[in-house]
Amino acid sequence: MSDRFLVVGGDAAGMSAAGKAKRDDPDREVVVFERGDWVSYGACGLPYYVKGEIADVSDLVVVEPRKLVEERGIDLRRQQEVVGIDPDRRTVTVEYDGERYEEAYDDLLLATGGRAALPDAPGTDLDGVFAVRNLEAGRALRSYVLHEDGGETATVPAVESEYGAAFRAHISEDDTEVVAVVGANKIGLEMAEAFVARGFEVHVFEAGPHVLPVFGPDVAGVVADHLRERGVTLHLDTTVERLDGEEGRVAAVETNDERTAVDAVLSDVGVEPDTELAASAGLELGANDAVRTDEFGRTDADRVYAAGDCAETRHLLTGERVHWPYALAANRAGRAVGRTVAGTPTPTGGIVGTNVMKAFDREVSRTGLDDEQAREAGFDPVSTTITTITRAHYYPGWSRIVVHATADADSGRLLGASMVGAEGAAHRINSVAAALHARLTVREVGSLDFGYAPPFGPVWDPVLLAAKALGEKME
Amino acid sequence: MSDRFLVVGGDAAGMSAAGKAKRDDPDREVVVFERGDWVSYGACGLPYYVKGEIADVSDLVVVEPRKLVEERGIDLRRQQEVVGIDPDRRTVTVEYDGERYEEAYDDLLLATGGRAALPDAPGTDLDGVFAVRNLEAGRALRSYVLHEDGGETATVPAVESEYGAAFRAHISEDDTEVVAVVGANKIGLEMAEAFVARGFEVHVFEAGPHVLPVFGPDVAGVVADHLRERGVTLHLDTTVERLDGEEGRVAAVETNDERTAVDAVLSDVGVEPDTELAASAGLELGANDAVRTDEFGRTDADRVYAAGDCAETRHLLTGERVHWPYALAANRAGRAVGRTVAGTPTPTGGIVGTNVMKAFDREVSRTGLDDEQAREAGFDPVSTTITTITRAHYYPGWSRIVVHATADADSGRLLGASMVGAEGAAHRINSVAAALHARLTVREVGSLDFGYAPPFGPVWDPVLLAAKALGEKME
Numbered sequence: 006m007s008d009r010f011l012v013v014g015g016d017a018a019g020m021s022a023a024g025k026a027k028r029d030d031p032d033r034e035v036v037v038f039e040r041g042d043w044v045s046y047g048a049c050g051l052p053y054y055v056k057g058e059i060a061d062v063s064d065l066v067v068v069e070p071r072k073l074v075e076e077r078g079i080d081l082r083r084q085q086e087v088v089g090i091d092p093d094r095r096t097v098t099v100e101y102d103g104e105r106y107e108e109a110y111d112d113l114l115l116a117t118g119g120r121a122a123l124p125d126a127p128g129t130d131l132d133g134v135f136a137v138r139n140l141e142a143g144r145a146l147r148s149y150v151l152h153e154d155g156g157e158t159a160t161v162p163a164v165e166s167e168y169g170a171a172f173r174a175h176i177s178e179d180d181t182e183v184v185a186v187v188g189a190n191k192i193g194l195e196m197a198e199a200f201v202a203r204g205f206e207v208h209v210f211e212a213g214p215h216v217l218p219v220f221g222p223d224v225a226g227v228v229a230d231h232l233r234e235r236g237v238t239l240h241l242d243t244t245v246e247r248l249d250g251e252e253g254r255v256a257a258v259e260t261n262d263e264r265t266a267v268d269a270v271l272s273d274v275g276v277e278p279d280t281e282l283a284a285s286a287g288l289e290l291g292a293n294d295a296v297r298t299d300e301f302g303r304t305d306a307d308r309v310y311a312a313g314d315c316a317e318t319r320h321l322l323t324g325e326r327v328h329w330p331y332a333l334a335a336n337r338a339g340r341a342v343g344r345t346v347a348g349t350p351t352p353t354g355g356i357v358g359t360n361v362m363k364a365f366d367r368e369v370s371r372t373g374l375d376d377e378q379a380r381e382a383g384f385d386p387v388s389t390t391i392t393t394i395t396r397a398h399y400y401p402g403w404s405r406i407v408v409h410a411t412a413d414a415d416s417g418r419l420l421g422a423s424m425v426g427a428e429g430a431a432h433r434i435n436s437v438a439a440a441l442h443a444r445l446t447v448r449e450v451g452s453l454d455f456g457y458a459p460p461f462g463p464v465w466d467p468v469l470l471a472a473k474a475l476g477e478k479m480e
Numbered sequence: 481m482s483d484r485f486l487v488v489g490g491d492a493a494g495m496s497a498a499g500k501a502k503r504d505d506p507d508r509e510v511v512v513f514e515r516g517d518w519v520s521y522g523a524c525g526l527p528y529y530v531k532g533e534i535a536d537v538s539d540l541v542v543v544e545p546r547k548l549v550e551e552r553g554i555d556l557r558r559q560q561e562v563v564g565i566d567p568d569r570r571t572v573t574v575e576y577d578g579e580r581y582e583e584a585y586d587d588l589l590l591a592t593g594g595r596a597a598l599p600d601a602p603g604t605d606l607d608g609v610f611a612v613r614n615l616e617a618g619r620a621l622r623s624y625v626l627h628e629d630g631g632e633t634a635t636v637p638a639v640e641s642e643y644g645a646a647f648r649a650h651i652s653e654d655d656t657e658v659v660a661v662v663g664a665n666k667i668g669l670e671m672a673e674a675f676v677a678r679g680f681e682v683h684v685f686e687a688g689p690h691v692l693p694v695f696g697p698d699v700a701g702v703v704a705d706h707l708r709e710r711g712v713t714l715h716l717d718t719t720v721e722r723l724d725g726e727e728g729r730v731a732a733v734e735t736n737d738e739r740t741a742v743d744a745v746l747s748d749v750g751v752e753p754d755t756e757l758a759a760s761a762g763l764e765l766g767a768n769d770a771v772r773t774d775e776f777g778r779t780d781a782d783r784v785y786a787a788g789d790c791a792e793t794r795h796l797l798t799g800e801r802v803h804w805p806y807a808l809a810a811n812r813a814g815r816a817v818g819r820t821v822a823g824t825p826t827p828t829g830g831i832v833g834t835n836v837m838k839a840f841d842r843e844v845s846r847t848g849l850d851d852e853q854a855r856e857a858g859f860d861p862v863s864t865t866i867t868t869i870t871r872a873h874y875y876p877g878w879s880r881i882v883v884h885a886t887a888d889a890d891s892g893r894l895l896g897a898s899m900v901g902a903e904g905a906a907h908r909i910n911s912v913a914a915a916l917h918a919r920l921t922v923r924e925v926g927s928l929d930f931g932y933a934p935p936f937g938p939v940w941d942p943v944l945l946a947a948k949a950l951g952e953k954m955e
Contacts, residue, residue, distance in 0.1 A: 017939070050874050050934045064874045191933075321929075332939045333932045354927045361931030370931055399525050399539045431936040432907035435943070439911045439928055443918030452829045454796075454913055456836030456845055457808045458666075459525050461906035464492070464807045468910070 008033060008111035010346050011097060013087045013282065015039030016046060017332050018313025018339030019116035025343025027077045033347065035079045036108065038099060040086035043140050044074075049332055051143035052192065055150070056199035062144045090286035092306035112308045112346040115283055115296060116339060119276040119314030119330045124187050128248025129272070133255040136272040137192065150184060150269050151203065182206060185258045185267040187245050189216035191362045193273030194228075197237050198365050200271075208265050210240045210258060219360065221375045223390040223409045224423040228364050235365045240265075276330040278315040291317045293328035302342045302353040310346070312338035312353060319355035322374055322420065322441060323382040329356045357441040358421070361431045370434035373421025373441045376411050384413040384420060389475045393467050395429045397459035406430060408471040410437075410447075414479060417446040422471065429462065436468055447476045483508060483586035485821050486572060488562045488757065490514030491521060492807050493788025493814030494591035500818030502552045508822065510554050511583065513574060515561035518615050519549070524807055526618035527667065530625070531674035537619045565761035567781035587783045587821040590758055590771060591814060594751040594789030594805045599662050603723025604747070608730040611747040612667065625659060625744050626678065657681060660733045660742040662720050664691035666837045668748030669703070672712050673840050675746075683740050685715045685733060694835065696850045698865040698884045699898040703839050710840050715740075751805040753790045766792045768803035777817045777828040785821070787813035787828060794830035797849055797895065797916060798857040804831045832916045833896070836906045845909035848896025848916045851886050859888040859895060864950045868942045870904045872934035881905060883946040885912075885922075889954060892921040897946065904937065911943055922951045 010026050012019045015037045023035045037044070047065040054062055074081045088105070089098035096107045121136030123129040135146040147153065184200045186193045189211035200207045209216070209232070215225035216232065216239065229239055240260065248270060249257040258265045278295035280288075289305045291297035296304055296311035300319065304311050311317075313335035317326045338353035345351050359372040379386035388411040396403035406426030412419050422437045424430040440450045451472035457464050465473065485501050487494045490512045498510045512519070520542040528534050549556045563580070564573035571582045596611030598604040610621045622628065659675045661668040664686035675682045684691070684707070690700035691707065691714065704714055715735065723745060724732040733740045753770035755763075764780045766772035771779055771786035775794065779786050786792075788810035792801045813828035820826050834847040854861035863886040871878035881901030887894050897912045899905040915925050926947035932939050940948065 047872060047874060047934070049932070050872055053875060053934060058876050059874050067873065331932065333930065333941075333944075336939055337927070354929075356929045359929045359931045361933045361936055363933060363935045368936070372929070372931070397522060397525055398542065399522060399534050400528060401533050429907060431931060431933065432904060433910070435908065435928070435930045435941065436910035436914045438930055439914035439918070439920070439925075442924070442928055443914070443920060445914070445918060449917070450914075452812070453910070453917055454829075454831045454834045454847070455808065455910045456834045456847070456906060456913070457524070457806065458836045458838060458906065459522070459528060460838045461836055461843070464811055466910065469808075 009109060010035045010112045010114070011108060011110040012037045012114045012116060013097070014116035014118055014313070014315075015044035015081065015083070016048075016116070016118055016313070017335035018118075018342075019114065020045045021336045021339030022114050022116065022312060022343035022346075023079050024077070025340045026347045027079055029344055029347035029349070031077070037079060037081045038085045038087045038097075039081065039083050041139065041141065042083055044081065044083070046140050048137075048139055048143070051137055051140070052195035052199045054143055055147045055196060056202045062140050065140060087282060090282065090309070092286060092309060095308070110308075113310065114339070114342050114346075115304070115309065115311040115315060116313045116335075117279045117282055117315045120279050121272060122275040122277050123272050124245050124248075124274050126245050126247050128250055128255065131248055131250040131255040132253055133269045134248060134272065135270065137196070138276070146271065150200070150205070183208065183265070183267045185210060185265065185270045187258070187270060187272045188274035189218075189239070190273045190275070191217070191360065193271065194232070194364045195362060196271050196273070197232065198235075198363075201235055201237060201365075206238075207236070208238045208240060208258070208267065210243050210245050210260065212242070212244045214242050216241070217369065219358075219375070220369060220371045221409050221423045224369060224371070224407060224425045227407050227425045228367060228369055231365055231367050276314060278328060278330070280315055283311065283315065292326045295328040297326070298353070300352045301345055301350055302338055310342045312342050318353065321355040321357050325382075327356070329358070331356070331360070357438055359434060359438045361434060363431075366427055367425055368428060368430035369425045370430045371421070371423035372434050372438045373419070374411060375421055375423070379411055379413065379420045385415050386411050386420065387414045387475070387479055388412070389471065389478050391467070391471050391474050393470050394463055395426055395467070396461065397463055400459040404428065406467050408467050410471040410475050412447045412475055412479065417448060417479065418444055419447050419450050419472065422468070424467070429467070433466070433468055447472050447479060451476050484584060485510045485587045485589070486583060486585040487512045487589045487591060488572070489591035489593055489788070489790075490519035490556065490558075491523075491591070491593055491788070492810035493593075493817075494589065495520045496811045496814030497589050497591065497787060497818035497821075498554050499552070500815045501822045502554055504819060504822035504824070506552070512554060512556045513560045513562045513572075514556065514558050516614065516616065517558055519556065519558070521615050523612075523614055523618070526612055526615070527670035527674045529618055530622045530671060531677045537615050540615060562757060565757065565784070567761060567784060570783070585783075588785065589814070589817050589821075590779070590784065590786040590790060591788045591810075592754045592757055592790045595754050596747060597750040597752050598747050599720045599723075599749050601720050601722050603725055603730065606723055606725040606730040607728055608744045609723060609747065610745065612671070613751070621746065625675070625680065658683065658740070658742045660685060660740065660745045662733070662745060662747045663749035664693075664714070665748045665750070666692070666835065668746065669707070669839045670837060671746050671748070672707065673838075676710055676712060676840075681713075682711070683713045683715060683733070683742065685718050685720050685735065687717070687719045689717050691716070692844065694833075694850070695844060695846045696884050696898045699844060699846070699882060699900045702882050702900045703842060703844055706840055706842050751789060753803055753805070755790055758786065758790065767801045770803040772801070773828070775827045776820055776825055777813055785817045787817050793828065796830040796832050800857075802831070804833070806831070806835070832913055834909060834913045836909060838906075841902055842900055843903060843905035844900045845905045846896070846898035847909050847913045848894070849886060850896055850898070854886055854888065854895045860890050861886050861895065862889045862950070862954055863887070864946065864953050866942070866946050866949050868945050869938055870901055870942075871936065872938055875934040879903065881942050883942050885946040885950050887922045887950055887954065892923060892954065893919055894922050894925050894947065897943070899942070904942070908941070908943055922947050922954060926951050
């Protein structure tokens with residue numbers, strides 16, 4: 006019998022690992038345990054499903070891994086939950102349909118993912134309070150706010166059978182008119198767009214001084230103006246102290262100085278690694294309580310790996326271990342572990358902190374370190390913010406784009422950037438990300454040979470212009 | 481009296497140099513000689529002016545340099561042509577209104593630009609044959625093909641007074657129905673789009689086996705299909721042997737095996753450096769007969785610089801001197817010379833060969849070396865072409881994007897890429913350009929932390945996917 010590679014969790018990291026291991030070593034026995042119904046689902050698409058741009062939640066599922074399972078012979082076991090690990094005996098305990106059984110492994114990957122955090126306030130257990138990290142939760146949210154009853158929603162499982170995610174499915178007969186978003190992060194703002202598109206009144210509560218904390222104040226200010234233009238009410242510097250209910254359903258958000266009547270609440274106050282299984286097996290935890298891993302995704306237990314939203318990764322600019330729950334990093338880390346267990350040791354890769362999103366009609370992006378992060382990491386940050394245009398000044402349809410860039414005054418290295426604009430901010434950030442990986446200086450970035458054509462930018466691309474401005478400031 | 485910095489030519493390189501020198505050294509006397517009427521015009525916008533998306537040719541002119549001239553006190557002398565240089569005496573001879581006078585310089589910049597080449601065939605002197613490199617030529621072309629007479633066109637100057645550009649202005653009273661584009665390069669295809677938008681029948685003649693020679697066959701094939709869908713007739717592997725005229729006006733394009741009746745011809749067979757002045761002063765010429773320059777833009781004459789489309793630059797991947805007539809490179813080189821003459825020696829920067837364009841509804845881009853260029857430069861090229869999607873598979877509006885990537889099998893370094901798609905190909909190429917500057921390997925490119933959000937790409941960005949596929953091929 007060949008070595009057995011067991012994978013716990015069938016989303017981004019888990020399926021990437023299983024697929025890669027099977028591809029590189031077709032004779033390898035690969036088993037994936039998925040406690041839910043879906044594998045390789047695109048949870049990032051849930052806001053657009055709630056918005057109505059995607060008709061059915063099953064459209065989010067990636068087709069290729071299912072084909073992979075069928076064609077390549079991965080042993081996919083749905084509705085089967087791994088509830089225990091014995092690293093000494095190299096076995097896992099699996100719960101299936103009320104029964105338990107053991108399976109032996111030679112290599113084991115924990116890809117248990119993350120779960121949406123809830124505000125630290127009473128009332129989060131009320132009906133109508135959602136924190137969305139998987140398809141079932143997304144479906145429950147849409148059903149609740151749109152009063153879709155029966156049909157799809159009949160299959161919404163009870164919360165306790167799910168990843169520990171904190172949604173509470175409930176089909177209402179009342180009109181839902183006001184939705185609160187707690188936490189002005191990426192998913193929260195994407196959901197705000199969806200709720201506005203559905204005709205709801207939307208209130209966003211953010212404890213910090215601006216929306217999108219990791220995107221920096223200059224870019225966040227432009228986004229905030231745009232959100233307000235689209236009718237979103239922002240409550241900044243505002244901590245939610247209590248969710249108030251009536252007959253078990255959420256009815257109001259209470260802060261230190263106001264009470265807002267609401268019909269539903271969507272929480273996006275952060276993603277926590279789901280490490281119950283790892284912790285119960287005695288594995289070491291690290292940053293943000295994610296599973297501690299080395300550069301190959303190895304935990305402190307022999308031949309036990311962790312990858313994706315449940316595990317640590319490395320920040321390439323600071324050298325520190327971080328918890329960075331993003332789809333690409335999860336896919337990449339999973340794939341690397343698959344390659345490693347198939348015989349080619351492969352680092353899981355690090356991150357520089359790239360993040361992009363759409364907020365209504367604005368593209369918003371960031372990468373690297375902002376001024377504060379740079380200072381904390383021991384750099385001497387200097388930064389600038391420029392406003393320029395997205396196309397040649399004479400080309401129809403140009404609009405403004407704002408770029409904030411941060412550098413290290415000592416070394417001259419570029420450390421990070423953030424951008425916002427009606428177009429061109431999402432893809433442009435990748436050129437900065439590449440420059441950060443390569444540790445280019447501001448002067449080097451300013452000298453990059455970027456493309457120019459009138460429909461796509463001014464002669465000096467916004468990234469180059471920002472580097473030029475920052476370079477002049479540093480002279 | 482302060483040092484005098486004389487600049488010959490008031491477009492991208494010249495005005496960038498003048499502006500930067502004046503900014504860094506406000507007391508410096510800076511004189512710009514421009515033989516035409518316009519400075520800092522955006523010749524790259526001419527196709528969109530011909531198409532009708534830009535109403536007036538003066539809209540193309542960049543406003544800032546005019547303000548700079550007025551506010552900073554650059555001595556701009558329009559309609560004044562420098563016709564001679566005496567490097568020993570450090571003087572130039574200027575022709576103005578039929579008279580000649582001398583001016584002394586301490587530093588001199590030649591920024592005389594380039595001119596559009598004409599096909600090497602009889603008949604290019606016929607009326608209705610255009611090669612567009614400046615605003616007057618663009619205006620003449622539009623007037624000709626649209627039969628706009630009087631008004632704007634009355635100001636079209638005779639050809640001989642212009643940069644040596646080879647257009648022949650002529651106002652016709654007949655219907656213009658068929659336009660031939662000779663040379664399927666960037667401007668030619670942009671003009672083809674404009675002509676189709678104007679309702680003309682368009683024939684493109686290209687001597688090579690595919691359109692857009694520098695973009696490689698895979699990307700070019702996708703562009704060719706799109707051009708044909710939009711009604712453009714392509715004549716590939718077809719050399720124009722003669723332009724046939726009737727009563728002095730072009731009437732037909734003749735190739736080795738066919739004759740196509742046409743009403744106008746637009747040539748885009750290349751850009752030649754305009755070096756008559758440099759050559760007459762005995763300056764050394766180099767690649768493509770452009771003015772030979774060192775890394776600071778210095779010619780072989782003391783304190784005489786050259787920058788922009790008339791001068792050489794360096795290809796950073798091959799180390800060779802090249803002629804690369806592009807707006808960004810010209811701006812950058814001019815700015816560097818301005819900084820240098822103001823006291824801070826600054827390299828003019830090199831290029832990696834980035835080029836982007838819009839062809840109807842396709843974004844087309846390339847950077848670095850293609851397979852053939854890589855082989856010529858002594859690399860051992862290995863390449864692959866992938867097709868993927870521009871947004872998450874479930875996000876509305878996704879379309880296909882084709883990426884061709886080339887690497888060096890020996891070192892593993894990425895050497896170049898080209899792309900085509902309905903969206904996302906223009907800005908994505910800049911991330912590759914940054915990677916090329918930093919000499920990243922294919923493996924390193926595949927591990928870059930790029931952004932992901934469903935509206936802007938799949939989890940594995942097309943650039944990452946291409947690097948992954950190429951990496952697997954190289955294993």
